[in-house]
Amino acid sequence: MTTIPTTPPARAGRREWTALGVLMLPLLLVSMDVSVLYFAIPAISADLRPTGTQQLWIFDIYAFVLAGLLMTMGSLGDRVGRRRLLLIGAAAFGAASLIAAHADSAETLIAARAVLGIGGATLMPSTLALVRTLFTDPAQRATAIGLWAGVLTAGVALGSVLSGVLVEFFWWGSVFLVNLPAMALLLVLGPMLLPESKDPDPGRFDRPSVPLSMAAVLPVVYGLKEIPSHGWNVRYVVSITVGMLFAALFVHRQRTAASPMIPPALFRSRGFAPAVALNLLALFGMMGSAYFTTQYLQSVLGKSAMEAALWALLPSVPIGLAAPLVTHLVRRGVPREHVVTAGFASAAGGYGVLALTGPDSLRLVLAGCAVLACGVTMVTTQIVDLALSAAPVERSGTASSLMETGAEFGGALGMAVLGSVGTAVYRRNVPDGAPAEAHETLGGALAVAERLPGRAGDVLAAAAREAFTDGMRAASVAGAVVLTAAAALAALTLRRIRVPRVPRPARKAAV
Structure with a gap:
């Protein structure tokens, strides 16, 4: 009689599914913040009286910072710990929400929205990476990722509606204050329910890749976002071209650095x-x-x-x-x-x-x-x-x-x-x-x-x-x-x- 040992992946239990529910909180709020200002902008404009340029930055700075820092924060989470980065991001997101809600000038609100973007860039990849850690069983992981994708899509849709309802009955700062209870809950329950996980041998953090990644992403995203409203203006074409040049430099850096931010071997998986x-x-x-x-x-x-x-x-x-x-x-x-x-x-x-x-x-x-x-x-x-x-x-x-x-x-x-x-x-x-x-x-x-x-x-x-x-x-x-x-x-x-x-x-x- 011989036995061939085969160990199936451990199946997640009540603790892991509860942890997934906790992870959905920051994901929902980060996705909502993309659209939460749709109906709040008129009230903000009447109160803070921003210039036309400032109003554009109030609206766009969050998405730009978020896009520019995603790769940096994903790589950083692999090194310092995804749960640690998630909790740091939650604290920053909550503090920035409080400042944004009580901003008394356009400059303060723009700065707070930028910090919200930084916090969002730590939260989004950390939540998905922790889902990968929590659910090792392929079938359960597929279900969890389906829920993750549904919450992400729902958040963008809910953000605009929530802002309209809140501005209808409260002052515009309330669209930011709704973030606080969820972030507080994450900070309390996260250390108890979420396991820490990180790369056991990450190598040195490649600092030059940080500005290169931002210089590659931000000009391209900016140009692409402006073209639908203003047409193929030479300014936006130049912006996209500059971003693509920095993207080529970023790729070269990843292929030649001893410890790259984005390992080329990942794309060979x-x-x-x-x-x-x-x-x-x-x-x-x-x-x-x-x-x-x-x-x-x-x-x-x-x-x-x-x-x-x-x-x-x-x-x-x-x-x-x-x-x-x-x-x-x-x-x-x-x-x-x-x-x-x-x-x-x-x-x-x-x-x-x-x-x-x-x-x-x-x-x-x-x-x-x-x-x-x-x-x-x-x-x-x-x-x-x-x-x-x-x-x-x-x-x-x-x-x-x-x-x-x-x-x-x-x-x-x-x-x-x-x-x-x-x-x-x-x-x-x-x-x-x-x-x-x-x-x-x-x-x-x-x-x-x-x-x-x-x-x-x-x-x-x-x-x-x-x-x-x-x-x-x-x-x-x-x-x-x-x-x-x-x-x-x-x-x-x-x-x-x-x-x-x-x-x-x-x-x-x-x-």
């Missing part, structure tokens, strides 16, 4: 590089649609900001069903490449629905957004799981930060490319005799229409709304093409990569 690329494409699709649909609800359909935010929540509801469903399918043996390919195809179908919309198609837009969101969720839950499974556990923080940095690039690229397509069609279709302001944006056209006497204003407003809808349809066709290509890429690159199975204990065999 089976499945990791395709996961980063496909995650970028998924966020391209998601954020590219958001640029149009938010304007469509308000400026084309005439919904108030609060109404538009509440309607925009509806497409997020099916996500709660999509994430566990696809996880169940993969656990039952459906190949991962089939699920990811179907997710991209579904997202492309969502764009196909948006391509059929007219100037009064609320239900069609909501349906298209729901199909698109479910498709993207199908992709991200599987792709993030693939990336973390492929990366060595000691590099889970670095792997998480690369996935999230890629997501930032994908979102900015989606808004830039699809926004440019839609804007070009809009400007071509606005009536030739309309004032120059009407040719720039739909908001500008509606402002001009309000000043025109009699029926002329109604005619211009209707023509501008129709032109914007034409632009949205054209951008949707472009988005469908990109995501269809992404589906083909997923089918090709993931074909031989299988989901790890939980090994069963070996049976005794008679000899």
Whole structure:
């Protein structure tokens, strides 16, 4: 009689699932802070009276700092400990929230939002890396990552609605104070529930890589975010070019440094590089649609900001069903490449629905957004799981930060490319005799229409709304093409990569 010993991965129990719930708190708040100022900006402007430039920085500084520091913080967490970095980030995030809530000047609020970005950059990769540490069983980890992706998506949607409700009944600082209870709870429960984990042999921290990574990320993200609103201005093209040059220097540094921030071997891990690329494409699709649909609800359909935010929540509801469903399918043996390919195809179908919309198609837009969101969720839950499974556990923080940095690039690229397509069609279709302001944006056209006497204003407003809808349809066709290509890429690159199975204990065999 011989026995072949096989030890299955330890399954998570109540403690680990409770710890996951604790980790969802910072993730929800960090994702909410991306959009929490949507409805608070008017009240902030009335109170602090920022200049136009200061108002832009109040809104954008958080996302810029977050994107610029993700790779640095992911690598740092692998070295000093992911739980330690998470708790430091939570303390910084809470303190910055308190300062932001009581800011008495635009400069103070900008500085507080920058510190919030630093805190957010520590929290996001740490939460995902700790999920990798808590859940060693592949099936349970897939479920946990599905919940992680759902909370991240819900946070962005909830942020704008929450800000509208809070500003309606309280002062604008309340949108920051909601962070405090969650961060306090994390600081109390984190040390008790979360295990410490780090790379046992990380090597020296490569300090020159920090400014290089920021110089690579920030100019590109800045240029891509500005292009949809202002067109392909030479300033933004130069910004993207400078960022790409620094990106080349950053890559060279990683390939030649003795202890690089991003080890090149990570991209040789089976499945990791395709996961980063496909995650970028998924966020391209998601954020590219958001640029149009938010304007469509308000400026084309005439919904108030609060109404538009509440309607925009509806497409997020099916996500709660999509994430566990696809996880169940993969656990039952459906190949991962089939699920990811179907997710991209579904997202492309969502764009196909948006391509059929007219100037009064609320239900069609909501349906298209729901199909698109479910498709993207199908992709991200599987792709993030693939990336973390492929990366060595000691590099889970670095792997998480690369996935999230890629997501930032994908979102900015989606808004830039699809926004440019839609804007070009809009400007071509606005009536030739309309004032120059009407040719720039739909908001500008509606402002001009309000000043025109009699029926002329109604005619211009209707023509501008129709032109914007034409632009949205054209951008949707472009988005469908990109995501269809992404589906083909997923089918090709993931074909031989299988989901790890939980090994069963070996049976005794008679000899």
